[in-house]
Amino acid sequence: MPRTSEKPVTLSFDNGPHPEVTPLVLDVLARHDIRTTFFVVGQKLVENLDVARRARDEGHWIGNHTxxxxxxxxEKGDAAFVASEIDRTQSAIGALAHDDKLFxxxxxxxxxxxxxxSVAAEHLRKHRFTCVMWNSVPGDFRDAVGWPDTARRQISEIDxxxxxxxxxxxxxxTRLDRFVSTLKDEGYSFRQELPASTIVIQRGQPTEALGGVLAN
Ligand SMILES: [Zn+2]
Incomplete structure (x- = not known):
């Protein structure tokens, strides 16, 4: 049946990997044939490398999330802190990294x-990272029950x-499966590509959007 209102939507998962929750998320995404990006926290990654490897092997992209x-x-942006937060994680990601060095x-x-x-932006530019922001944060971390409704409201207002x-x-x-099914029923199409409007540095090149996220 033709979709009358197909709209793109891209999902990303931050702050893992987690030994139990990430596999559940991967199961749901596999069931729905959806690929996403996992932005991993370095000190969790080294404890759960097998989980991240599974994500990569199933077609998801692995990005660096400090x-x-x-x-x-x-709040804290000196050169030593910046380098440690970014580079140590990128080393831990190693061969699992996306070619664009997503951060x-x-x-x-x-x-x-x-x-x-400015220190972090310069570091990312010099080392040719791609810095990916976001435009929808439905607050699953504070509202385990209501986040899908919040997400659908936010999604309906963004191209x-x-x-x-x-x-x-x-x-x-546990609500991810139903959330995804609902969006599919509503005619959304899930894409792995990251919307250009959320990228503030592309392979080392700052974009127009960089100014909006910079602190001095
Ligand atoms: Zn985070």
Missing amino acids: WSHSHPFR RPYGGAGRRDGALN WPLVVLHDIHGDAM
Whole structure:
């Protein structure tokens, strides 16, 4: 049957890998034949490398989401901290990395402004990373029951949503399957590609959107 209102949507999963929750998420995505990006936290990755390998082997992209996920760069952004947060994680990702060296900063509850500072932006530029932000944060980390409704509201208002979910909260992720099914029924098409509007550095090249996320 032709889709009358097909709209793209891209999912991403941050803050894992988690030994139990990430496999459940992967099962759901496989069932629906959907590929996404997992932005992993370095110190969790080294404990759960097999889970990340499974994600990569099933066609998902693995991105870097800092080593410690402890301080947004607006709060702590000296060169040593920046290098440690980014490079240590990229080393741990190793051969699982996407060719574009995907990196997503820690914003703090979805906050974009100041997620990068000039030191971090320069580091990402120099080492030819692609810095991926987001445009939908439905808050699965604080609302395990209501996040799908919040997400659907947000998604309906964005041309190409890039949704941030977290593969570390089991209660919230039990609702992923129904969420995905509902969107499919509503005519959404799931894409792995990342919307250009969410990319602030592309393979080392800053984009127009970079200014909106920079803190001094
Ligand atoms: Zn995060």
